[in-house]
Amino acid sequence: MxxxxxxxxxxxxxxxxxxxxxxxxxxxxxxxxxxxxxxxxxxxxxxxxxxxxxxxxxxxxxxxxxxxxxxxxxxxxxxxxxxxxxxxxxxxxxxxxxxxxxxxxxxxxxxxxxxxxxxxxxxxxxxxxxxxxxxxxxxxxxxxxxxxxxxxxxxxxxxxxxxxxxxxxxxxxxxxxxxxxPEGEHTVPFGEVRVVREGTDLSIITYGSMVHKSLKAAEKLAENNISVEVVDIRTLVPFDEEGVLRSVRKTNRALVVHEATSHAGFGAEIVARITDKAFDALDAPVKRVAALDAPTPFAKTMEEFVLPQVEDVVQAAEAVVGY
Amino acid sequence: MTLPFEFSETIQRSDILRDEQRKELLVHMLKAREFDAAMGRMYRQGRALGGVYSQLGNEATAVGSAYALEANDPLFPMHRDIGAHFVRGCDIDTLMRNHLARVGSQMRGTDGTGHYGDHSKKIYGNVSHLGAMIPVAAGYVLADKMRGTKSVAMNYIGDGGAQVGDFHEAMNLASVQKLPLVLIIENNQYAYSTPTDEQFACDKLSDRAIGYGIEGVTIDGTDVELVFDTCRQAVERARAGHGPTIIEALSMRMRGHAEHDDASYVPKDMLEYWQQRDPVDRYAAWLIDNGILTADEIDGIRKVIKEEMNECIDTVVELPMPDPEEGGKGVFVAS
Missing domain, CATH: 3.40.50.970 (Thiamin diphosphate (ThDP)-binding fold, Pyr/PP domains)
Known part of the structure; x- marks a missing residue:
């Protein structure tokens, strides 16, 4: 390594x-x-x-x-x-x-x-x-x-x-x-989620840059005794549905997070799979955190507002857990 | 009606072709024509599937050009290049199954309309988004160039498709990389209902070659020997490392865009003019005049092809379409 x-x-x-x-x-x-x-x-x-x-x-x-x-x-x-x-x-x-x-x-x-x-x-x-x-x-x-x-x-x-x-x-x-x-040749199979933080109260299903923001959010939530599991799906196609469901069935709550815009984003697909296949396991509606439905603006102030931030994840997580 | 080009009245005799090859050229052209006629009949009888795109008038361009390639050279034909498929050794039965989406279709019934791909014959058909295959053809021979293999790709596009942005990007890349690519622009005067003067403002589409720093030529696309000779030169130049060539072959789309289209927007005198230059008729007449085949021999060849075509149709239409569940399969190949 x-x-x-x-x-x-x-x-x-x-x-x-x-x-x-x-x-x-x-x-x-x-x-x-x-x-x-x-x-x-x-x-x-x-x-x-x-x-x-x-x-x-x-x-x-x-x-x-x-x-x-x-x-x-x-x-x-x-x-x-x-x-x-x-x-x-x-x-x-x-x-x-x-x-x-x-x-x-x-x-x-x-x-x-x-x-x-x-x-x-x-x-x-x-x-x-x-x-x-x-x-x-x-x-x-x-x-x-x-x-x-x-x-x-x-x-x-x-x-x-x-x-x-x-x-x-x-x-x-x-x-x-x-x-x-790992040094030298290294492959990671497609279609397998990576549980990057284990938790019991809520599953955050995410990928890409938002994995890191979700991990930061999980740290903050832990301070309030909310135990968050962070699941990095890694590949959208093929999609490890079972890996996502496994986590949701364990925590009974799910929050789907991505940096891309919300409307018709890949998060909608993840939410649909969860509600279709693990509805009985859910203790709260599944929420999404994603970018506002706008182009990504240039000004730093506006960009931070449009793109999902750690605090957005924290608030949404609290809402799902407090439902 | 103005014509953009001075045509010769006679076939431009090739110095390369032997008489046996001339007969082959005629057979391929006749097969293309009879296949077309058969598909047209099927359409009118309600037995065809989807659109039927006639190649009538395109026989000399498709056959003469594909004939200039070696068997190992990749061919990227368009939907009106059924003649090129015959040159490559495709059989009527397979093509008919493809067109009618019957079991045994090379595309499992997933697609039709001349979009066939066949690794064993190095045929890579078009998609409906015109021009999309020009960069693909360029990439194909880029791979060969990287490996030191001297293959030449031949790709076809229409007067309409030549206006798509892919044309420019691909020809520019191919020119910069000196890729062995021969692009045949089949200028058949109409893109669906749009005449050429509403598509481009230059005299000849081959003039674009100047802008890419490559060779370009405009020829009579109804003279199979001229098409062959011109393409052969371009193929040899490409194989020798001199880069791509644009060949604009002029002809006439003698039917509508597809069989549903009566093409009433085409002036009658235009069709009459091109009817006089029918690529099959004028080559047949020339072969007879030059003592290469007799009229009886040609009639005999045509009769055999027609019989084979009809027999094949009767067999293929009775075949079932593929299993419906095939529609959900094959989205990915095995990893």
Whole structure:
């Protein structure tokens, strides 16, 4: 084990998988000599000449080319400079990558990765959490790691998967989160929740950046003798329904938390599964904490108001427990 | 009616093709035409499924271009390129099952409309979002280039689809990376009901090549030998590492966008003009004039194809559609 930041763990996974498999390559904007806008791919161009490809500013071409090369035996990792820009190439994912297995029986082993999420005064076009769009598209897998060890292990699993995987990195976690990460090859299976804090009064079901805010909220709630279990779902598709239900059946209360906007967000899916499958176990209605239904604003004051904060989680948790 | 291009009255004889190959070209074109006719009949009898998109008028472009590839070169056809499927060795039975979504369809009944993919024949059909497959074709040969394999991708797009943003991004990337990609723009004068002068303001769509720093040419898409020769040159250039080529092949969509569309918006004199340049008829006449085939031989070939087509239809329409539960399967491949 070695202590790594979230971003180091991602870079590490890329390097190990490139070393392990010649068919793994990277394409994207400024990813070669420059190492990418956030330096995730720094050094890989030199280590693996010809396998880190700079592209024009053309998300459609990046994603389409990734699909074509994946059909032809490669395992591309396409970087979106900001995950927001994936919208420019949305059609390639929503209609080509996602339907190829279904229509042709052919795998498209590709990963689309990049920085998403807010909290950095990035404004409306550098802050989006767009995972729900992709989770709503059959044929795509969706991964949102919260910790360095998961960031490494889930990326390795994504690269080895024979299907298209959307891998959402949270840019606010890149250098703010450190953790012990297994050295060398490390994979984490898809579709398994991680209980990151055990508790008995309430289950917080969350993923990505909100795992950390939920853990902080749990600390505060503990001061009031509220014992919170924090469940990190890690992958939205495939979704570990049983893992979520297991926790809810134990605590009999659930709060669903994500940084993405609330309306029709992935939280709605989680709530639906809980009420459908564990209604009898519930002692209170399931609540959600999510961003307000607005673009992510630029001004720090406004951004903090729009995005869910620790205090929002605390208040919602108290409401569920006090029901 | 103005035509954007000076056409030759005669077939531009290829120096490469042998007479045996000329016969093959005609057979593929006839198969495409008869398949089309059969599908049209099925539609009118209410026995087809979904839309039926005629390729009438596109035979020379689809067949001549695909014929310029080697068997190992990936082909990215469009829905009117059934002739290219025949060049690749697809059989009538399989194509009919695909079109009618019967058991044994290559796509399990999940999709139709010429969108077929077949790894064994290196065919990767289009999706309905036009232009989406141009970057996919570019990526396919990018992979080969990285591995040092010298394959060439051929991709098709229409005069309408050429206006989609994917076209630009893909051709620009392919040009920057010098990818072995040949893009055939099948300019058949109409995008559904929209004529070309409402789609683009340039004289020739191949002029766009200048903007990408690559080669581009506009040709008569009703002359199968000219199409073959032009494509062969582009394929050889691509294989030699000289990058992509845009080939605009002019022809006429002789039917509506699909069979439900009577295409009453197309001026009659335009159809009459192009009828004189029917790609199958003029090639057949040229083969006869040049002593390569006799009229009787051609009639015989056509008769055999028609019989095979009808026999196949009679068999395939009786087959069941796939098990309904198949509709929920295959969203992911095994990890």
């Amino acid at each position: 070695a202590e790594q930041t979230y971003i180091q763990a991602i870079s590490d996974a890329l390097e190990i998988e490139m070393k392990r498999d010649d068919s793994v390559y990277i394409l994207g904007e400024d990813v070669a000599e420059f190492g990418g806008a956030f330096k995730v791919t720094r050094g890989l161009h030199e280590k693996y000449p010809g396998r880190v490809i700079n592209t024009p500013i053309s998300e459609t071409a990046i994603l389409g080319a990734a699909i074509g090369s994946a059909l032809n035996g490669m395992r591309p990792v396409a970087e979106m400079q900001f995950m927001d820009f994936v919208t420019n190439g949305f059609n390639q994912l929503a209609n080509v990558a996602s339907t190829t297995s279904y229509r042709w029986g052919m795998g498209v082993p590709m990963v689309v990765r990049g920085p998403s999420g807010g909290g950095t005064s990035g404004g409306p076009f550098h802050s989006r959490n767009s995972e729900a769009w992709f989770a709503h598209t059959p044929g795509l897998k969706v991964v949102c790691p919260a910790f360095p060890d998961d960031a490494k292990g889930l990326l390795a699993t994504a690269i080895r998967d024979n299907n298209p995987v959307m891998y959402f990195e949270h840019k606010a976690l890149y250098r703010s989160i450190k953790g012990e990460v």
